Amino acid sequence: MITGKALARRTFLRGIGTTIALPFLDAMTPAMAATTAKAPVRMGFVYVPNGMDVRNWNLDYEGKLGELSRIMKPLEPFKDDILVLGNLTHNNGRALLDGPGDHGRCCGAYLTGMQPRKTMVDIKAGISCDQIVANHIGNKTRFPSLELGLEDARQAGDCDSGYSCAYTNNLAWRSETQPLPPVLDPRALFERLFGNGVALSPEARALQSKYRRSILDFVTGDTKKLETNLGPTDKRKLEEYLSSVREIERQLEKAEKDNAQIDPKMPKPYGVPADFAEHFKLMTDMLTIALQADLTRVFTFLVTREGTSRAYRELGIPDGHHPLTHHQNKPELMEKVSQINTYHVKQFAGWIEKLKSIQEGDGSLFDNSMIVYGAGLTDGNKHNHEDLPTVLVGHGGNNFIKTGRRIVYRKETPMSNLFLSMMDRMDVHSENFGDSTGRLDGLDLS
Amino acid sequence: MQFPGQGKPPVGILFDSDMGSSIDGALALALLYGFDGKNEARVISVSVSRANLSSAAFCEAVGRFYAGAVNGGFGGVGRTLPVGLADYGKEREETPMLSVPLAKMTPDGKPLYAHGIHKLNDTAEVPALIRNAFTSQYDQNSIAILAGPATNYAKALDVAGFKELAARKCRFLAMTGGAFPDGRPEYNIQTDIPAARKLFAEWPTPIVVSGSEIGEALAFPAASIERDFAWSPAHPVVDAYKAYRPMPYDAPSGDMSAVLYAVHSQEGYFKLSEPGTITVLDDGRTKFTPSAQGKHRYLILDPAQKDRIIKIYTEIASAKPVPRVPRFRLKELKEKEEKEKLLKEKEIPVPPSEVKPPAAP
Numbered sequence: 001m002i003t004g005k006a007l008a009r010r011t012f013l014r015g016i017g018t019t020i021a022l023p024f025l026d027a028m029t030p031a032m033a034a035t036t037a038k039a040p041v042r043m044g045f046v047y048v049p050n051g052m053d054v055r056n057w058n059l060d061y062e063g064k065l066g067e068l069s070r071i072m073k074p075l076e077p078f079k080d081d082i083l084v085l086g087n088l089t090h091n092n093g094r095a096l097l098d099g100p101g102d103h104g105r106c107c108g109a110y111l112t113g114m115q116p117r118k119t120m121v122d123i124k125a126g127i128s129c130d131q132i133v134a135n136h137i138g139n140k141t142r143f144p145s146l147e148l149g150l151e152d153a154r155q156a157g158d159c160d161s162g163y164s165c166a167y168t169n170n171l172a173w174r175s176e177t178q179p180l181p182p183v184l185d186p187r188a189l190f191e192r193l194f195g196n197g198v199a200l201s202p203e204a205r206a207l208q209s210k211y212r213r214s215i216l217d218f219v220t221g222d223t224k225k226l227e228t229n230l231g232p233t234d235k236r237k238l239e240e241y242l243s244s245v246r247e248i249e250r251q252l253e254k255a256e257k258d259n260a261q262i263d264p265k266m267p268k269p270y271g272v273p274a275d276f277a278e279h280f281k282l283m284t285d286m287l288t289i290a291l292q293a294d295l296t297r298v299f300t301f302l303v304t305r306e307g308t309s310r311a312y313r314e315l316g317i318p319d320g321h322h323p324l325t326h327h328q329n330k331p332e333l334m335e336k337v338s339q340i341n342t343y344h345v346k347q348f349a350g351w352i353e354k355l356k357s358i359q360e361g362d363g364s365l366f367d368n369s370m371i372v373y374g375a376g377l378t379d380g381n382k383h384n385h386e387d388l389p390t391v392l393v394g395h396g397g398n399n400f401i402k403t404g405r406r407i408v409y410r411k412e413t414p415m416s417n418l419f420l421s422m423m424d425r426m427d428v429h430s431e432n433f434g435d436s437t438g439r440l441d442g443l444d445l446s
Numbered sequence: 447m448q449f450p451g452q453g454k455p456p457v458g459i460l461f462d463s464d465m466g467s468s469i470d471g472a473l474a475l476a477l478l479y480g481f482d483g484k485n486e487a488r489v490i491s492v493s494v495s496r497a498n499l500s501s502a503a504f505c506e507a508v509g510r511f512y513a514g515a516v517n518g519g520f521g522g523v524g525r526t527l528p529v530g531l532a533d534y535g536k537e538r539e540e541t542p543m544l545s546v547p548l549a550k551m552t553p554d555g556k557p558l559y560a561h562g563i564h565k566l567n568d569t570a571e572v573p574a575l576i577r578n579a580f581t582s583q584y585d586q587n588s589i590a591i592l593a594g595p596a597t598n599y600a601k602a603l604d605v606a607g608f609k610e611l612a613a614r615k616c617r618f619l620a621m622t623g624g625a626f627p628d629g630r631p632e633y634n635i636q637t638d639i640p641a642a643r644k645l646f647a648e649w650p651t652p653i654v655v656s657g658s659e660i661g662e663a664l665a666f667p668a669a670s671i672e673r674d675f676a677w678s679p680a681h682p683v684v685d686a687y688k689a690y691r692p693m694p695y696d697a698p699s700g701d702m703s704a705v706l707y708a709v710h711s712q713e714g715y716f717k718l719s720e721p722g723t724i725t726v727l728d729d730g731r732t733k734f735t736p737s738a739q740g741k742h743r744y745l746i747l748d749p750a751q752k753d754r755i756i757k758i759y760t761e762i763a764s765a766k767p768v769p770r771v772p773r774f775r776l777k778e779l780k781e782k783e784e785k786e787k788l789l790k791e792k793e794i795p796v797p798p799s800e801v802k803p804p805a806a807p
Contacts, residue, residue: 062567087567091578115581411528411570412578432606437574 007229009294015218020194021142021293022226023241024360025234039360040140041397042291042369043133043426044299045111046348047171049103049306050325051377052389053338059084062408071341074349075391078356079404081366083392083443086408088415092116092435093376093385102383103307103322104163106376111171111300113416113434120157120164128173129419129433131180134298136428142295147172148189148283149182149302150276151310160307168307171300182302186252186282187271193290194245214249216242237359244289251282276314277347284351292358292365297426303344306376315339325380337380348373352393363395370396370422388415392443396425400444407442418443456482457617458490458583459708460576462530463701464594465494465501466541467633469690473666473763474593474701475505476683478709479512480762487709489513490588491579493530493572495597495638500544502531502569507548507559508682512767529563530572532597546689547682559682573602580615589708592621592645593701595634600641603648613650620708621645622700624724624732626657626744633658636730643726646742654707655724655744657732660716661700663747664755666763668694674764683763702759707745715755717746 007027013020024039056070065079075082092115093106101118108116114126130145138144147170159165170179183189194215216223223242227235255273273279280303290296304310309320317324317336324340327333355366374390377383395401416434421443423430461478463471481487492509494501506529550558562568576598580588590612592599599619602608623634623642635642646653668687672694675684687697706715722740725733734744 089574089578091574091581094578094582096581097584408567409571410533410567412530412574413571414574435574435577437571437577437605 007226011226013219013222013226015215015220015222018194018215018218020215020219020242020245021295023237023292023358024294025230025237027230027234029361038398039363039365039368040294040297041400041425042297042299042365042371043130043422044301044369044371045130045171046301046303046371046373047107047110047306048303048341048344048373048375049107049308049377050322050337051375051380051383052341053334054379054387054389055334056338057341057389058086058387059406062086062406065404065406071338071345072391074342074346075352075393078349078352078393081352081356081393081395081403083401083403084406085390085392085418086406087387087411087413088390088409088418089386089412090376090388090415091385091412099161101161101163102377102385104160104167106385107169107171107306108163108167109434110374110376110415111419112173112176113414113419113436114176116163116167118162120162122177123164123166123179124176125167125173125179126176126434128171128300129416129423130172130298130300131174132430132433133423133426133428137297137426140294141297143192143290144296145172145180145298145300146189146287146290146296147180147182147300147302148287149184149305150279150283151184151302151304151308153181153184153302153305155179155181159305165305169302169305171302180300182300185271186248186255186273186279186286189283189286190248190252190271193286193295214246216246241289241292244285248282248285248289251278251285255279255282276312280347281350284347284354288351288354288358288365291355291369292360303347312340312343315343322380327381329381345373355394366393367395367399368397369394370401370425372418372422386411390415390418392418396422396444400425402444409440409442413437413440454584454587456485456488457709458579458588459487459705460491460493460579460588460590461489461705462491462493462495462572462576462590462592462594462598463505464496464634464637465505466496466498466538466544467594468701469543469687469697470661470666470699470701471593472504472508472543472683472686473697473699473759474591474705475508476512476763477702477705477759478591479508479767480765481705481709483512483765483768484762489527490583491530491575492527493532493570493575493598495532495572495594496538497532497535498538498540498544499531499563499566499569500540500548501538502529503548503561503563504544504682504686505529506561506563507557510560511682528570528575530575530598531563531566531569532572532601533566534601535597541690543686543690547685550680550685558680559685572598573605573608576602577605577608577611580611583615585614586617588615589617590619590651591704591708592619592623592634593704594622595638596621596623596641596645597638599649600638600644603644609648609650616651618652618654618708618711619645619649620654620656620704620711622656622658622661622704624655624657624726624744625659626655626719626732626734626746629727629731629733630658631730632732635726635732639726639728639730646724646726652741652743653724654711654718655732655742656700656703656707656716657744658698658700660703660745660747661698664699664703664752664759665696666699666702666759667696667756670760670764674760677764677766699759702763703745703755706755706758710758714748715751715758717748719744719746 092109111128112126117124134144172180358365416436
């Protein structure tokens with residue numbers, strides 16, 4: 001409900017079956033406190049599978065970022081806003097007497113910092129750092145955390161040499177035995193963000209879409225009331241925001257229409273775009289809305305599952321990703337791996353651009369975020385777990401993170417040390433996390 | 447890295463030293479790699495408490511000399527073990543026993559003893575390195591050796607869960623330090639008294655100490671350097687030995703005694719004291735208090751074993767490097783290949799090439 005001169009942060013536009021949270025508006029800041037108001041800090045993790053072609057990932061220098069490597073090239077426009085971190089290690093991704101199964105182990109260990117139990121039945125890893133944070137600050141937002149992905153996320157069966165698919169297909173672990181499967185279907189995510197929580201069957205959705213209006217139509221009344229209390233800047237912000245929501249709706253409708261034309265019986269979720277890049281964009285557009293509207297401050301995004309054999313025909317690569325990474329140093333296969341790695345970074349860079357475009361207080365949504373883009377394996381051909389490809393983007397709010405650099409830590413420095421430092425930034429303080437040996441030095445200006 | 451289904455591998459050894467402070471550290475490392483080559487032990491961690499890059503660089507150069515680039519460890523097959531280096535405390539000075547061998551070049555201008563340590567982040571964070579080394583071992587199939595001040599192991603004790611892990615994985619700690627039974631001050635203890643106290647108080651396994659009287663009584667013969675190592679036209683330990691003091695000289699071998707006891711504790715090279723508790727006094731003296739429940743013992747030299755000990759020192763430390771037969775996951779890989787029909791030979795690391803001694807300068 002919209003009342004008063006200082007707008008409540010938790011103001012919603014409501015309509016039948018619809019709840020739209022609002023972005024951070026100037027009107028939400030009391031005039032006297034304008035200079036001290038702070039947008040929340042967001043923390044997220046974007047995970048890409050099967051390691052990297054490290055030849056084309058690694059940089060051969062430290063300090064201020066200069067020319068980026070081929071795979072990181074799409075991040076070139078944002079290199080002042082990123083930290084490239086070297087030598088971070090996940091010891092618990094290593095075999096440690098458990099034999100083969102690096103894909104299962106590395107993903108299960110990635111955010112938990114723990115050694116996953118080699119099993120297909122009684123799974124066990126550890127509580128992931130995103131969920132530790134969500135447990136502490138999740139009550140401040142509608143969703144304690146969001147878990148997103150772009151690929152099949154079956155939770156049972158053997159996905160790598162005796163490791164349950166629960167390890168390869170999830171990043172977030174609510175407890176040491178309970179992973180949180182990612183949402184893959186954009187329509188399901190849309191309804192979760194803006195709907196009343198009731199999932200519709202594909203048939204029901206199709207019927208509804210025939211008569212459906214935009215959800216914005218249902219909140220017209222609230223929107224008009226709100227606008228009377230907003231200044232010109234906020235009105236523009238609101239208009240842009242609602243346009244983003246409408247654009248997502250259009251993308252969803254297009255995907256659903258395309259899917260119906262391609263094969264009405266296709267097994268994948270009804271609203272999943274056939275095109276990888278479109279799917280990525282649609283999910284991150286909605287994630288952006290969720291962060292912008294403070295629906296959540298914590299997220300994980302499993303771009304594709306660890307060990308995936310997804311083909312990238314849009315790049316002219318019919319081979320599966322995982323088999324390609326076992327390239328035996330054949331140049332033609334390594335080239336394809338590099339192309340896939342670069343393609344992923346390109347999608348991520350597109351999202352960064354979007355986050356930077358959203359004003360929030362004196363900065364942007366991007367400035368108030370810290371997002372790890374990384375892999376749980378270093379080189380998919382070697383299956384190693386040291387010097388993991390890791391980029392930390394965003395400033396963590398209030399220019400906390402000093403970006404634009406490459407920092408190479410000492411060998412064996414636990415990745416868990418980075419996560420422990422990020423937890424600190426979210427005001428969640430713990431003596432240790434996973435296999436941490438301390439905090440990670442050098443991230444901030446202090 | 448140890449894999450199941452192939453029987454227990456040889457005992458894994460963690461070696462922490464103040465490499466560069468005295469020549470017996472280099473001799474001890476040579477002895478350890480000699481045992482490694484005979485498959486009687488496996489080096490799983492090398493770390494240095496002497497804060498100088500050359501100390502770590504020398505250790506890596508010796509490791510590469512003996513094991514080539516195939517030392518698996520937990521770093522993975524085909525990777526050289528990272529060397530841990532203390533980055534706490536004041537930086538220590540260069541010393542000829544390190545700088546001379548490291549400065550030697552081949553005729554074409556390359557380092558005679560190759561290593562990859564040129565800056566601090568070429569070395570490993572010590573507490574993580576030591577902890578990670580234990581995680582890769584079967585229970586009770588590793589032994590920690592301390593051939594220097596207790597600085598690094600004391601730091602490791604502060605890592606969450608380390609004590610429980612060490613208690614599970616480690617049989618005992620073999621160290622040089624102190625003097626027994628008289629307790630006179632000794633360098634390793636005096637250099638970091640708080641760390642020594644912490645180690646004796648908190649290390650979770652039995653500790654066996656080789657006092658300075660052992661090393662002094664068992665001098666490593668200079669003649670062996672000239673004779674037994676002659677098979678190699680260039681040897682990093684020989685160059686270190688010759689640079690440490692003017693030749694010929696016999697060197698105290700305290701650190702070697704810790705290695706020998708660790709690898710062959712059951713073979714009667716040394717006698718053991720009764721159990722007790724070692725405490726460290728303010729001036730660096732050690733005090734041994736007998737106690738049936740004590741976890742500490744010290745080595746006692748049996749004069750009858752002296753020649754036998756010197757013989758094994760010289761034979762093993764001067765042994766030629768042996769190409770390691772990798773114990774890696776051939777069987778498991780084959781199973782995986784059959785299952786996925788994708789990998790075939792793709793994950794099998796290239797077998798180690800024969801390790802050749804560096805060419806003469």
